[in-house]
Amino acid sequence: MSNSPTKIELTQPDDWHLHIRDGEVMKDVLADTARQFARAIIMPNLKPPVTTVDLAKAYQSRIESNLKLLGVTEFTPLMTLYLTDNTSADEVRKAKDAGIAAFKLYPAGATTNSDAGVSDLKHCHAALEAMQAVGMPLLVHGEVTHADIDIFDREAVFIDTVLEPLRKKLPELKIVFEHITTKQAAHYVRDAVTGGKNTIAATITPQHLLMNRNAIFAGGIRPHNYCLPVLKREEHRVALLEAATSGNSRFFLGTDSAPHAKGAKEAACGCAGCYSTFNALGLYAEAFESVGKLDKLEGFASFFGPDFYSLPRNSKKITLAKQAQSIPMELPLGDATIVPLRAGETIAWSLV
Ligand code: NCD
Numbered sequence: 150m151s152n153s154p155t156k157i158e159l160t161q162p163d164d165w166h167l168h169i170r171d172g173e174v175m176k177d178v179l180a181d182t183a184r185q186f187a188r189a190i191i192m193p194n195l196k197p198p199v200t201t202v203d204l205a206k207a208y209q210s211r212i213e214s215n216l217k218l219l220g221v222t223e224f225t226p227l228m229t230l231y232l233t234d235n236t237s238a239d240e241v242r243k244a245k246d247a248g249i250a251a252f253k254l255y256p257a258g259a260t261t262n263s264d265a266g267v268s269d270l271k272h273c274h275a276a277l278e279a280m281q282a283v284g285m286p287l288l289v290h291g292e293v294t295h296a297d298i299d300i301f302d303r304e305a306v307f308i309d310t311v312l313e314p315l316r317k318k319l320p321e322l323k324i325v326f327e328h329i330t331t332k333q334a335a336h337y338v339r340d341a342v343t344g345g346k347n348t349i350a351a352t353i354t355p356q357h358l359l360m361n362r363n364a365i366f367a368g369g370i371r372p373h374n375y376c377l378p379v380l381k382r383e384e385h386r387v388a389l390l391e392a393a394t395s396g397n398s399r400f401f402l403g404t405d406s407a408p409h410a411k412g413a414k415e416a417a418c419g420c421a422g423c424y425s426t427f428n429a430l431g432l433y434a435e436a437f438e439s440v441g442k443l444d445k446l447e448g449f450a451s452f453f454g455p456d457f458y459s460l461p462r463n464s465k466k467i468t469l470a471k472q473a474q475s476i477p478m479e480l481p482l483g484d485a486t487i488v489p490l491r492a493g494e495t496i497a498w499s500l501v
Pocket residue numbers: 168194260261290375376377378405407408421422423
């Protein structure tokens with residue numbers, strides 16, 4: 150492939166980190182996902198959170214009803230459970246038998262709907278041991294939450310105080326360090342010694358590949374560029390882009406697309422989350438093209454995720470073309486609207 154193609158064919162990608170919410174709004178965001186992706190890891194941070202297999206199955210059937218309403222027949226939601234201080238080893242084994250794809254660790258208070266999250270991992274030892282034993286991946290929101298740790302340092306401190314001790318204790322536990330945002334995280338995952346086993350990986354969002362923290366303050370406060378973990382300095386963006394485009398199979402696509410209605414973002418205490426799904430693949434293509442690495446997009450978007458999760462790669466192909474797409478100022482979201490990432494601008498690449 151030349152370094153400046155105008156069309157690329159890819160095996161259909163999956164989104165390994167996605168929020169689709171519940172109720173009325175789900176249908177609108179699912180439509181954008183199913184247009185581009187074959188499967189997605191569905192985050193469990195609903196209100197109340199999806200903490201049991203029964204709740205996950207009920208959520209899955211609501212998703213399936215919405216897919217039916219949309220006339221989508223070829224999209225598979227991969228369900229996850231929300232880890233709490235009280236998750237039992239039994240629930241982990243039950244989840245494995247029920248085909249649940251992973252558990253998600255939210256440190257209590259780290260982000261949207263995380264109040265029921267884990268207060269201290271020491272409470273979860275039995276559940277984590279069971280995950281290691283049955284090969285159930287643990288997906289981590291990698292930030293400490295202590296008020297005395299600067300928000301821009303929370304991910305790096307998490308690596309030293311939570312992640313590394315956890316990996317020492319349970320070296321065979323499969324961990325995905327979700328939506329990494331720092332060079333410390335990118336290098337930690339790249340350099341982790343695993344004895345050849347598939348025990349650590351990371352997802353990377355489009356916004357963290359394309360923007361640094363200046364984007365939150367460009368000419369005024371930009372709530373639609375605010376997500377958690379928050380955008381970091383340029384040196385971190387560069388390190389993430391290098392990791393994503395390196396061809397290293399430990400890094401794969403996870404949009405962390407996190408819809409919040411316009412009014413909940415444009416508020417005195419606005420919610421965290423960027424809605425990137427509308428043309429997520431265009432955003433990733435733009436990022437990869439910026440460093441002349443479009444040839445590395447397919448591995449990142451379509452191969453390394455299923456390989457890590459021990460799922461088959463998709464067989465269908467899609468085509469991205471260098472055709473500028475205008476991003477609307479707003480999109481429907483149930484009774485409200487949502488402002489997508491890059492609203493009012495264009496993205497150079499789009500799905501054909
Ligand atoms: C997510 C959400 O809104 O659910 N927000 C975000 O900024 N990414 C939660 C999360 O993944 O942290």
